[in-house]
Amino acid sequence: MARDFLQDHVALVTGASSGIGRATALLLAREGARLALVARREGLLREVAQEIERMGREALTLPADVTRQEEVERAVAQTVARWGRVDILAACAGAYVRAPVLQMTVADVERSMAVNFYGVLYAVQAVLPHMVGQRGGHIVLVSSADGKKGIPPDGPYVAAKFAVAGLGDILRQELRPYGIAVTTVFPGRVDTPMIAHLRVPWISAKIPPKAVARAILQALRRRTPEVILPLQVRLFVYVSALFPSLGDWFTRQFHLEGWEEAQTAQEVR
Ligand SMILES: NC(=O)c1ccc[n+]([C@@H]2O[C@H](COP(=O)([O-])OP(=O)(O)OC[C@H]3O[C@@H](n4cnc5c(N)ncnc54)[C@H](OP(=O)(O)O)[C@@H]3O)[C@@H](O)[C@H]2O)c1
Numbered sequence: 001m002a003r004d005f006l007q008d009h010v011a012l013v014t015g016a017s018s019g020i021g022r023a024t025a026l027l028l029a030r031e032g033a034r035l036a037l038v039a040r041r042e043g044l045l046r047e048v049a050q051e052i053e054r055m056g057r058e059a060l061t062l063p064a065d066v067t068r069q070e071e072v073e074r075a076v077a078q079t080v081a082r083w084g085r086v087d088i089l090a091a092c093a094g095a096y097v098r099a100p101v102l103q104m105t106v107a108d109v110e111r112s113m114a115v116n117f118y119g120v121l122y123a124v125q126a127v128l129p130h131m132v133g134q135r136g137g138h139i140v141l142v143s144s145a146d147g148k149k150g151i152p153p154d155g156p157y158v159a160a161k162f163a164v165a166g167l168g169d170i171l172r173q174e175l176r177p178y179g180i181a182v183t184t185v186f187p188g189r190v191d192t193p194m195i196a197h198l199r200v201p202w203i204s205a206k207i208p209p210k211a212v213a214r215a216i217l218q219a220l221r222r223r224t225p226e227v228i229l230p231l232q233v234r235l236f237v238y239v240s241a242l243f244p245s246l247g248d249w250f251t252r253q254f255h256l257e258g259w260e261e262a263q264t265a266q267e268v269r
Contacts, residue, residue: 004032011088012036017044019192021092023213029057036060036079066093066119076126089127090140091120100153108156116160136179141168145188145233149240183219187212188233200258
């Protein structure tokens with residue numbers, strides 16, 4: 001009988017209660033992995049765990065706030081206590097913190113960094129000793145297209161997502177000798193509760209979270225360093241890298257910031 005791709009692998013997914021993290025956890029379980037599910041909303045994590053158990057796979061619900069290092073460390077320790085290893089980290093937890101630069105406060109940036117950057121860093125640091133000891137593993141960091149090209153008024157979010165991109169770039173190079181692969185994922189607009197309040201132009205239409213999960217699975221198979229999706233976002237990112245002013249023009253022309261239903265620009269999750 002053919003083995004499932006991730007048979008006997010242990011995957012820890014942050015942000016597993018919703019959206020991209022939830023879709024990724026379910027897909028990795030379908031491929032045979034045992035899942036450690038991390039987020040704050042325990043009830044939603046249990047629902048994901050039940051769905052995984054219905055597939056005949058194992059899941060562990062680990063309620064934790066990723067902005068608290070000790071809670072992230074505890075979640076990783078519980079995973080290793082249960083299964084003895086951690087093969088995959090998918091750091092999906094995040095929050096959309098927007099504010100125009102003239103109104104933005106340091107507190108806005110700190111709030112964004114706390115979840116979008118430090119939440120990722122704590123998870124990476126907690127799994128690394130285990131992956132180094134195993135001499136293998138795969139770390140997936142979910143940044144955003146906003147981590148390649150900033151879209152106003154996303155300053156606080158952009159700062160954190162660029163930081164994640166930089167972290168991924170350095171981790172990939174430094175961890176290579178240890179057999180640890182690193183993939184950074186840069187999705188455009190995704191149809192999740194995070195941006196349910198946001199109408200977007202046709203050119204940056206929302207893709208389903210399952211599409212991101214499938215891209216993550218493919219990156220695990222191929223050990224892809226970076227994934228930018230969908231295709232039109234990849235092209236936009238490449239053009240913006242070569243010609244920043246053209247990227248700015250395109251952003252204005254196509255109203256890429258979208259239209260918020262809420263009056264003021266702020267975090268909506
Ligand atoms: N949606 C998009 O258009 C889009 C585009 C590019 C990148 N992304 C990125 O994709 C990732 C997933 O977002 P999504 O779109 O799937 O949004 P989502 O459906 O709102 O999911 C966000 C997840 O992050 C978790 N989370 C937030 N703050 C947390 C905290 N302090 N501690 C632990 N978990 C926390 C949430 O769980 P709890 O609330 O239960 O804690 C939830 O599971 C994020 O990093 C986001 O920045 C999203």
